[in-house]
Amino acid sequence: MLLKTLPLADPGRPELSSPSAFLRRLQRDQRRGQVLATCWSLLEMGCQAALPVPVGLGVQAVVDGDSGALWRAGALALALAAVSALGTVLLHRQSVWNWIHAVTQVRQLVSRQASHLGAGLSRRIATGEIVAVGSGDVEKIGWYVELVARLRGAVAVWLATSAAVLVVEPALGLAVLLGVPVLAASVWPLLAPLERRYGEQRALGGKATELAADTVAGLRVLRGIGGEELFLDRYRAASQKVRAAAVRSARIRSLMQAQQVLLPGLFVVGVTWYGVRLAADGRISVGTLVAVYGATAFLAAPLRILGEAAHARSVAKVSAARAVRVLSLARTEGAGDAGLADPARSDLFDPVTGLTARAGELTAVVCGDPDFAGALAERLGGHVPPGEEGPAQPSVRLGGTELDAVPLAEARAAVLVHDKEPVLLSGTLAALFDVPASGRVDPWEALAAARAQDVLDALADGSPGASAEVMAAEITERGRSLSGGQRQRLALARSLLADPPVLVLDEPTSAVDAHTESRIAAGLRKNREGRTTVVFATSPLLLDRADRVVLIRGGRAAVAGVHRELMREEPAYRVVVTRAEEPGADGGAAERAVPAPTGDHRSESRSDA
Known part of the structure; x- marks a missing residue:
């Protein structure tokens, strides 16, 4: 089985009913690898278990003075050693493949889940938890999955060795057959404390990772206000808690490892002492005693694997439980069999707020509450995770079709939501x-519309090897080498390049100066001509470019019209845009409600408030 088959074309559907079921499903998904590893384990350990036989025959041949038997015993020992070495190589290769397969599968499942949940993931589970699952937890899960095959081989060889000793000397065979399970069970009282302490260590480690990620992300701001020492002290305290938890967990592990050495050693001493008594009484030969001793001493290897498996399962269950928690997060989805007729010519309507974005127009949405605006922007993309907006609410409709009833891939292809704080991954500009794009807009047009020439210059200066081809310029992790405005414009250019039928932009120019914002507003208007665009903003420079502006008050679309008319006629609108104090009840004009939506939202007059 070649490593080039990874990553998997399809990581499959995990079993999420319990951590144990999740681990069993991972094993079933690599049946061939598990079978091969079990076979190579049997070959390796079987030859090792059989080695005492030729050794015993050789010793007996020396006692009897039979040189021919001695040569035959030596040849058999050499053959078993060679086959055991071959089995070791094959087992190691297959075990590593099984580990990598399990790790890759879990990472692909987590990555797919993160992509499926989108921006809602970080609000439902800590970022540090996702990082921990994708790094440390997958290694523990892979360790247990690959160990299962070796465990099967160890159990099979133990039974075969016990049966062989039982035939030669029933009393010794019975001791071997019953003694190994007793020794293996001696670690059980330690498993629950180990699992509990490791779970505590993992929880504290996830919080420390989350704190570190938040500190690094806000390092520039922290330095500006002199707060880096405060956050450094917090991280020190968190890391010390992780260290203390790791020490407590290590104490249990060290006790388990001590048991795996001490108890099998005592067992071998006891069996050997009894065998010597039998040899002294003449009931067994010296060669048989040597063979029995060798077989009994070999059983320390299966016992170590049994102990390792108990340890691996304890930590893997904790890690699997965290992976199951991430993978169990679900989105609200309908039957998924509806389809969108023509997204580019369909109105986008939100029945909760009454907001309508007309097809082919640039609609600006003004909302005094930035958090509500962000939640509404995400709602317009459909498939909002449950629990993020309270009770279940009607789905946004595009051309009369509920987005929650449309397959996720089709809904995302129709409506792209540009987040207020978009993420730039490390890599080249190319x-x-x-990204998936219509092909109508090329990268240079998108960059020009976003007024990102200075961003290209900064990237080229930071990547000396990209002087000839700016698309080869390197972007650092999360674009931290760029300013906030530069990151914002680069992300906006990426969204414009995608050119979706419906584009929702949440404060796309909040980090740029007024002059640049004015040019971006003009570029956005030109680039999205004839395409449905929704912009959440309170900047007059953007609002003045919109075909239609809608004011959201009290969770509903309160007034609608063009920017300049609303500034003249609507005090409530003017308050939000100019950030002035709202006039009293007797000093302002009454709000004009948007008419109830009809089947054709185009029938609303542009100046209708």
Whole structure:
């Protein structure tokens, strides 16, 4: 089985009913690898278990003075050693493949889940938890999955060795057959404390990772206000808690490892002492005693694997439980069999707020509450995770079709939501722009519309090897080498390049100066001509470019019209845009409600408030 088959074309569907079921499913998904590893384990350990036989025959041949038997015993020992070495190589290769397969599968499942949940993931589970699952937890899960095959081989060889000793000397065979399970069970009282302490260590480690990620992300701001020492002290305290928990967990592990050495050693001493008594009484030969001793001493290897498996299962269950928690997060989805007729010519309507974005127009949405605006922007993309907006609410409709009833891939292809704080992944500029796109807009047009020439210059200066081809310029992790405004414009260019039928932009120019914002507003208007665009903003420079502006008050679309008319006629609108104090009840004009939506939202007058 070649490593080039990874990553998996399809990581499959995990079993999420319990951590144990999740681990069993991972084993079933690599049946061939598990079978091969079990076979190579039997070959390796079987030859090792049989080695005492030729050794015993050789010793007996020396006692009897039979040189021919001695040569035959030596040849058999050499053959068993060679086959055991071959089995060791094959087992190691297959075990590593099984480990990598399990790790890759879990990472692909977590990555697919993160992509499926989108921006809602970080609000439902800590970022540090996702990082921990994708790094440390997958290694523990892979360790147990690959160990299962070796465990099967160890149990099979133990039974075969016990049966062989039982035939030669029933009393010794019975001791071997019953003694190994007793020794293996001696670690059980330690498993529950180990699992509990490791779970505590993992929880504290996830919090420390989350704190570190938040500190690094806000390092520039922290330095500006002199708060880096405060956060450094917090991280020190968190890391010390992780260290203390790790020490407590290590104490249990060290006790288990001590048991795996001490108890099998005592067992071998006891069996050997009894065998010597039998040899002294003449009931067994010296060669048989040597063979029995060798077989009994060999059983320390299966016992170590049994102990390792108990340890691996304890930590893997904790890690699997965290992976199951991440993978169990679900989105609200309908039957998934509905389809969108023509997204580019369909109105986008939210029945909760009454907001309508007309097809082919640039609609600006003004909302005094930034958090509500962000939640509404995400709602317009459909498939909002449950629990993020309270009770279940009607789905956003595109052309009369509920987005929650549309397959996720089709809904995302129709409506793209540009987040207020978009993420730039590390890599080249070409990789950043390697996104599904209509082909109508090329990267240079998108960059020009976002007024990102200075961003290109900064990237070229930071990547000396990219002087000839700016698309080869490297972007650092999360674009931290760029300013906030530069990151924002680069992300906006990526969204414009995608050119979706419906584009929702949440404060796309909040980090740029007024002059640049004015030019971006003009570029956005030109680039999205004839395409449905929704912009959440309170900047007059953007609002003045919109075909239609809608004011959201009290969770509903309160007034609608063009920016300049609303500034003249609507005090409530003017308050939000100019950030002035709202006039009293007797000093302002009454709000004009948007008419109830009809089947054709285009029938609303642009100046209708």
